[in-house]
Amino acid sequence: MPRMISAQTARRAVWRPLFELPQKFDLVLSLTKRELAARYKGSVLGILWALLTPVVMIAIFTFIFAGIFRARFGPNGSAWDYALYLFCGLLPWTAFQESLQQSSNTVVAHANLVKRVVFPLETLPVAQVLSSIVNQMFGTLALLVAALIIQRELHTTILWLPVLLLPQILLMLGGAWLIASLGVFLRDIVQGITLVLMAWMYLTPIIYPESIVPERFRMYVNLNPFTPLVRSYRRALLEGAQPDWNGLLYFTVFALALFFFGYWWFARTRKNFADVI
Numbered sequence: 001m002p003r004m005i006s007a008q009t010a011r012r013a014v015w016r017p018l019f020e021l022p023q024k025f026d027l028v029l030s031l032t033k034r035e036l037a038a039r040y041k042g043s044v045l046g047i048l049w050a051l052l053t054p055v056v057m058i059a060i061f062t063f064i065f066a067g068i069f070r071a072r073f074g075p076n077g078s079a080w081d082y083a084l085y086l087f088c089g090l091l092p093w094t095a096f097q098e099s100l101q102q103s104s105n106t107v108v109a110h111a112n113l114v115k116r117v118v119f120p121l122e123t124l125p126v127a128q129v130l131s132s133i134v135n136q137m138f139g140t141l142a143l144l145v146a147a148l149i150i151q152r153e154l155h156t157t158i159l160w161l162p163v164l165l166l167p168q169i170l171l172m173l174g175g176a177w178l179i180a181s182l183g184v185f186l187r188d189i190v191q192g193i194t195l196v197l198m199a200w201m202y203l204t205p206i207i208y209p210e211s212i213v214p215e216r217f218r219m220y221v222n223l224n225p226f227t228p229l230v231r232s233y234r235r236a237l238l239e240g241a242q243p244d245w246n247g248l249l250y251f252t253v254f255a256l257a258l259f260f261f262g263y264w265w266f267a268r269t270r271k272n273f274a275d276v277i
Contacts, residue, residue: 014267014268017120017122017267018263018267021120021123021126024120027123031124031126032130032134035127035131051139054087054094054139058087059083061086066079071208071212080150081151084146084238085238089205089206089230090139091136091139091143092229093201094135096132097197098132099125099128099129099132099175099176100172100193101190102128102131103128103176103177103179103180104179104193105190106125106127106128107121107181107184108184108277111277114273115274121270121273122270125173125177133165133172140161144158155236155237155238155239155240157237157240157241158236160232163248164243164248167248167251167255167256168255170258171255171258173259173262174255174257174259174260175258176262177262177265177266178261180266181270184276185276204221205230222247226251228247228248228251229247229251231243232244
């Protein structure tokens with residue numbers, strides 16, 4: 001007779017790899033380094049593309065919104081201040097967007113590892129997330145240099161950055177695990193997630209200040225879990241104020257929910273990856 005497995009044992013089997021993930025730090029680090037090297041392999045500028053791409057986006061949005069439509073962050077803000085606020089909002093968003101898009105085909109791209117029973121597939125999306133965070137850190141350094149030049153000061157509240165990064169990483173991990181699994185079964189998830197992320201970005205006050213949102217739509221903007229994260233980044237890095245703690249709590253709850261659901265979905269569906277691939 002086949003051996004019966006209790007429900008409790010099955011649940012432990014699902015969650016055990018998550019608890020053992022810190023023990024695989026060396027593997028995750030190696031995968032992250034390989035992912036960063038692969039992204040810029042053969043390019044002349046290398047990792048500088050991580051700075052050049054957002055700089056071009058900032059220049060375009062600043063010209064359109066600050067130059068043509070006269071959008072400003074704050075009553076006395078200049079076009080240079082608009083560029084700073086735009087850059088600050090784009091940093092966490094770009095990392096989130098990049099991690100989901102790259103994770104959408106990470107399992108398929110590593111099909112040779114899927115049939116290896118002992119290989120921890122859950123580390124593949126983790127490597128994608130960490131490589132995106134590395135790019136964000138390079139961008140953050142550039143932002144602080146620009147803020148020092150334009151605003152002529154740096155605020156001590158930048159020390160809150162790790163507090164903002166932690167729930168952001170949880171959100172990115174949950175989303176990466178979920179999208180990585182869906183990418184195995186739905187190969188056009190890449191196009192679908194691109195459309196969803198594009199709409200989500202424009203519904204988040206990144207390229208425009210919250211103050212211009214009509215009052216009747218303000219509630220929907222505040223329900224967007226990414227809004228308080230962007231707001232907190234701007235407060236801590238540019239305004240010398242503490243993060244939006246209430247909003248950050250809301251974002252953290254959302255991030256934790258996606259973190260556990262995303263991992264659970266990945267762990268429950270991974271047994272079918274080899275059959276599909």
